Amino acid sequence: MLSAHTIATVKSTIPLLESAGVAITDHFYQRMFRLNPELKNIFNMANQANGRQQFALFSAITAYAKNIDNLGVLSEVVERVAQKHTSFFIQPEHYDIVGHHLIETLRELAPDAFTPEVEQAWTEAYGALANIFINREGDLYKQTEQAPGGWLGQRKFTVLSKTPESSLVTSFVLSPVDGKPVIGYKPGQYLGIKVQPKHCEYAEMRQYSLSDKPNSSTYRISVKREQGEVNGLVSNHLHDSVEEGDVLDILPPAGDFFLQHQHLPTVLISAGVGLTPMMSMLEATVDSHPQTPIHFLHACENPEQHSFTQRVAELEKITPELNAYTWYANHAPEQDNVFSGLMSLAPMAQQLPLGSGNFYICGPTGFMSFIKNQLLDLGVKDAQIHYEVFGPHSDL
Ligand SMILES: Cc1cc2nc3c(=O)[nH]c(=O)nc-3n(C[C@H](O)[C@H](O)[C@H](O)COP(=O)(O)OP(=O)(O)OC[C@H]3O[C@@H](n4cnc5c(N)ncnc54)[C@H](O)[C@@H]3O)c2cc1C
Ligand code: HEM
Structure with a gap:
C-alpha cells in the first residue's frame, strides 16, 4: 500500500511528465535497448520506429500517475496490457530491468526535479504497478498451463496447411508437434508467434488473431503480407519462407477483445x-x-x-x-x-x-x-x- 506522501509526490511530477511527453519513453527505450539489447528479441522494433509503442507506454505511465489513488479506473488497461504481455511471455525479472531504466531515465532527463524524495516515491510506485502486472500475468500463465490442452511459454507447431485467402492474405493451420490437444480460446483472441527471419539478428515476436472457431486440435491464423518502404519482417517471412511441414514456436491464445454475448445481436x-x-x-x-x-x-x-x-x-x-x-x-x-x-x-x-x-x-x-x-x-x-x-x- 502506497503512503499518502508517496502518492502526493508522484502526482506532483505529472506536469513534468506531461511537458516532457514521449521524449521520456523514447529515451527510456533507447537506453534499455543499448544496455539490454537481448530485449530486442521481445520487442517489435517497427513499433519503435513508428513511435507507437513509446506513445502506448507514455500514456500508461501518465494514466497511472493520475489515477494512482483510484486504480480501479485502470482495470481495463491493466487487463489488456497483461494479456498482451503474456503473448510475449514477459517474466517478473523483466520488470526489474524496465523499472531500472525508467528511474534512470527520469534522473537523466530531469536531474533537478529528480530529488531523492521523487526517486523514492517513483521507485515505490513503479514497484506497486509492476506487482499488479506480475500477479495478473502469473494467474494467466497458471490458468493457461493448467487448462486442458494448455501450455506455458513456447510450444512447437507444424504448419499443416498454407492457403491463400486473397491477393494479400494467407491462412496457416497449425497443429502441435506433440500431437496432443490444444487449449480453446475466446473468438477474437490472438496467438503469439516467435520466428527468426533470415538475416535478422534478433528473434521477432508478433500476434495473429485466430481466424476460425475453436477446435481442440489445431489453430488457424491468417496473415497479410505487409509491404511498404520497408517490408514487414514477419509477415513476409511467413508468406515467403514458411511452408507446409515447417515448425513454428507458438505462445498460447490471449487477448481481451472477444465475443461477449453470443445470444445477443x-x-x-x-x-x-x-x-x-x-x-x-x-x-x-x-x-x-x-x-x-x-x-x-x-x-x-x-x-x-x-x-x-x-x-x-x-x-x-x-x-x-x-x-x-x-x-x-x-x-x-x-x-x-x-x-x-x-x-x-x-x-x-x-x-x-x-x-x-x-x-x-x-x-x-x-x-x-x-x-x-x-x-x-x-x-x-x-x-x-x-x-x-x-x-x-x-x-x-
Ligand atoms: C492483437 C493483434 C492481432 C493481430 N492480428 C493480425 C492478423 O490476424 N493478421 C495479420 O496479418 N496481422 C495481425 N496483426 C499484426 C501483426 O502482429 C504484425 O504486426 C504484422 O504482421 C506486421 O508485422 P511484420 O513483422 O510483417 O511487419 P514489421 O516488420 O513489424 O513492420 C510493420 C510495418 O511497418 C513498416 N516498417 C517497418 N520498419 C519500418 C521502418 N524502419 N520505416 C518505415 N516503415 C517501417 C513495414 O512496412 C510494415 O508495414 C495483429 C496484431 C495485433 C497486436
Ligand atoms: C509497469 C511496467 C509496464 C508497463 C506500464 C507497460 C505498459 C505497456 C503498454 C501500455 C503496452 C501496449 C499494450 C497494447 O498494445 O495495448 C505494452 C506492451 C508491451 N510491453 Fe509492457 N509494460 C510494462 C512492463 C513491461 C516489461 C517488464 C516488459 C518486458 C521487458 C514489457 C514488454 C512489452 C512488450 C514486448 C510489449 C509489446 C510491444 C509491441 O507490440 O511493440 N513491458 N506495455
Missing part, C-alpha cells in the same frame, strides 16, 4: 485484414448460436483483396440470421449488399440492432474511429462498442 465490422477475428466470431456464432442475428460488414480495396468471400457467402446461404455487406474502395458494385466507397452506416441504420447489439470493430485506427463516430451518432452506446488495434493500443 452481433455486428462484426472490419476493414482489410481486420476481418480475421471477425471470421472466428462469425464461425463460432453460426455454429453454436445460429438463431443470433449477425451482421458482417467488411471494407476492402477490391475483390482481389477480399478474403474469405466464398466462406462468408456459404455461411450466409445456410444461416438466415446472417447478413453480409461489403464496401469496395476501388471497385463498382455488381450485386446486392455490395457498395463502393467508404463504409457508411446511416443508410442501413434501420437494419442494425442499434439499441441491443454488440458492435465489434477491427481495422486501421483511422477506419475504426470513423466507424465508432458513426455508431455514436446513430445512438449506439460506448459500452456496446468493442475494438482491437493490430499494434500498440491507442484510444479511438
